[in-house]
Amino acid sequence: MHIYAFGSVCRGEIDLGSDIDMLAIISEQSNNINPSDYSIYSYERIKELWEQGNPFAWHLHLESKLVFSKEGSNYLQDLGCPNKYTNGDADCKKFYEIFHSACNSLQESSLSQVFDLSTIFLAIRNFSTCYSLAKLEYPDFSRHSSLNLDEFSISIQDQQYRILEAARILSTRGVGPNLTDVQISIAINSIPEIDLWMKSLINIKRS
Structure with missing residues (x-):
């Protein structure tokens, strides 16, 4: 068994919105590892991710610390x-579709507005991480990856x-206070600009 910390705690970017990401790599199922506390992977699956060049493999390679090794x-x-x-282009398009689906949900109902806005933020973050890993010199796995793309950063308010x-x-x-109707409206107004930003980056090729 190997246990690693990864993510914001290894970057030293802890704040009230952070959690501590833990990875457990195991050879067989264990009742001692709580799935709510750890991302649990087999050794075979981790090796597959490495062979695929998967973003999670790069995340672990660049931003993980060994905590325990049996x-x-x-x-x-x-x-x-x-x-x-x-797979950067395909993954960026996948997260654009997730963004688009959340936008459609916002138009169809007001019952899940906070969740839909949460999904939009997730799509923006993962889109930016995949873009930085595929197109830029330095990948960014942080929560604020969309702000760290230099001239390609998101430009909403x-x-x-x-x-x-x-x-x-x-x-x-x-964590945090409930969003007001005014705040939700302000966030929704950013959608057209986010849409244009994501579509423009999908079409940008490395020179």
Whole structure:
């Protein structure tokens, strides 16, 4: 068994919206590992992700710290560098579709507005992470990856971005005050600009 910390705690970016991401790599099912506390993977699956050049493999390669090793080894380090990530365009389009689906849900009903805004923030973040890994020199796996793409960063108003972020934290961790109708309206008004931004980046090719 190998246990790793990864994500914001390894970047030193802890705030009220952060959690501590933990990975458990196991060879067989264990009742001692709580799925609510750990991302649980088999050794075979981790190796597959490395071979695929999957973004999660790159995330672990660049931003994880060994916490426990039953065998005294560092499994992820021993795997070396993951293969090149080649699925960037397809993954960006997938997250654009998730964004588009959440926008449609907002138009159809007001019953899940905070959840839909949370999904939009998730789509923006993952879209940006995949874009940075595929197109830019330095990948960004942080919650604010969409703000860290240099000239390709998202350009919505800071207030709009913070409301979307608050919706994500509220939906996933139950932290923070409920969003007001005014805040929800402000966030919804950012959708056309987000749509244009995502579509423009999908069409940008590395020079």
